[in-house]
Amino acid sequence: MITMRSVVADTLGEPSEVLHLHARPIPEPGPGQVRIRVAAVPVHASDLHTIRGRYGFTPEFPTVPGIESVGVIDELGSGTDGLTAGQRVITIGVTGTWQEYVVAEAERVLPVPVGMSNSTAAQLLANPLTAVILTGDELDVRPGEWLLQTAAGSTVGQSVIQLGAHAGFKTLNVVRRRSAVEDILALGGTAVICTEDEDVRERIADIAGRDGVSKAIDCVGGQLGADISRALAPHGELIVYGALSTHRQTDPDKLTIPVFARSLIYETKTVRGFWLFRWLTETPKDRMAATIDRTLQLADSGVLRVPEGQPIPVEKFGEAVSLAEAPAHGGKPLLVFD
Numbered sequence: 002m003i004t005m006r007s008v009v010a011d012t013l014g015e016p017s018e019v020l021h022l023h024a025r026p027i028p029e030p031g032p033g034q035v036r037i038r039v040a041a042v043p044v045h046a047s048d049l050h051t052i053r054g055r056y057g058f059t060p061e062f063p064t065v066p067g068i069e070s071v072g073v074i075d076e077l078g079s080g081t082d083g084l085t086a087g088q089r090v091i092t093i094g095v096t097g098t099w100q101e102y103v104v105a106e107a108e109r110v111l112p113v114p115v116g117m118s119n120s121t122a123a124q125l126l127a128n129p130l131t132a133v134i135l136t137g138d139e140l141d142v143r144p145g146e147w148l149l150q151t152a153a154g155s156t157v158g159q160s161v162i163q164l165g166a167h168a169g170f171k172t173l174n175v176v177r178r179r180s181a182v183e184d185i186l187a188l189g190g191t192a193v194i195c196t197e198d199e200d201v202r203e204r205i206a207d208i209a210g211r212d213g214v215s216k217a218i219d220c221v222g223g224q225l226g227a228d229i230s231r232a233l234a235p236h237g238e239l240i241v242y243g244a245l246s247t248h249r250q251t252d253p254d255k256l257t258i259p260v261f262a263r264s265l266i267y268e269t270k271t272v273r274g275f276w277l278f279r280w281l282t283e284t285p286k287d288r289m290a291a292t293i294d295r296t297l298q299l300a301d302s303g304v305l306r307v308p309e310g311q312p313i314p315v316e317k318f319g320e321a322v323s324l325a326e327a328p329a330h331g332g333k334p335l336l337v338f339d
């Protein structure tokens with residue numbers, strides 16, 4: 002039997018303990034499916050939280066993690082017209098990608114523009130796509146408006162800054178390291194607040210002035226998320242899409258944002274969530290295809306420049322896993338299969 006290399010989480014637990022490289026049978030595509038020989042897959046913090054049982058879904062174990070991939074179609078099932086063997090594609094919301102071959106429904110793969118690198122393609126349909134949705138369909142940030150965001154140096158955050166520079170909205174960017182400030186400004190961020198040595202609510206008031214900021218996105222949660230919602234102008238809207246500050250906690254009751262009720266009530270604000278997986282399953286097909294296509298075009302035209310990933314051979318997956326959550330880790334760890 003010909004086998005492939007798969008990174009498998011044998012049980013629920015800490016990724017450094019439960020992930021192992023296994024040899025598994027190469028899957029066969031059924032009707033309406035294609036098989037992809039995978040070239041590169043990113044390691045996201047959310048992949049690790051899934052393994053820890055702290056994400057929005059918990060798979061059955063053993064499981065192969067991974068939510069994105071780029072590779073080349075190497076076999077087609079029946080009824081997959083329009084796709085050809087040898088075509089380079091990315092997968093849309095297909096899970097279990099940390100392995101050499103992935104089988105996907107034909108409607109869940111998308112050809113990659115010729116000039117696009119594997120690093121960019123492999124990372125496009127989680128973070129940049131989220132930035133496009135949050136600033137577009139979700140908050141409809143208009144030219145001239147402020148958008149306040151936390152963890153501005155994240156891949157999502159960088160995409161938001163680039164979208165702001167392109168579309169003409171202003172970004173007020175919160176980072177936790179002073180050394181990250183220059184990078185944010187160089188990328189086109191309008192203003193930066195550093196929590197290392199600045200008071201967030203005071204600085205938001207200084208920068209945004211009398212009109213304040215009405216739209217915000219937060220992926221840190223905890224006290225910072227609470228401060229962001231409290232700093233918004235009356236009727237302001239905050240979308241919470243991550244909880245980086247709480248990731249290491251094991252007590253589910255601690256995964257909270259202590260929102261200041263007085264400001265929420267009397268300034269009639271909204272705090273709501275966003276999760277790409279729900280968007281991928283609930284959005285009407287036409288609208289989903291248009292938003293994904295727009296993201297691809299923005300990357301292909303150079304408006305969205307996804308930070309270059311750090312390629313790591315799949316055998317060294319342990320390095321990729323620890324890098325994914327290391328402070329100031331820079332580009333995404335990318336598991337590569339030669």
Ligand SMILES: NC(=O)c1ccc[n+]([C@@H]2O[C@H](COP(=O)([O-])OP(=O)(O)OC[C@H]3O[C@@H](n4cnc5c(N)ncnc54)[C@H](OP(=O)(O)O)[C@@H]3O)[C@@H](O)[C@H]2O)c1
Binds near residue numbers: 128181244
């Ligand atoms: N809801 C959704 O559908 C959805 C979709 C995509 C992404 N996300 C979420 O978006 C977030 C960013 O993801 P990403 O892949 O873009 O991140 P990333 O590229 O890995 O970067 C992580 C960033 O977060 C900062 N950070 C980490 N822990 C922090 C903390 N405790 N306080 C403040 N800042 C912190 C890091 O700052 P340093 O540079 O200082 O280390 C870094 O800039 C994650 O929470 C992810 O789960 C959610």
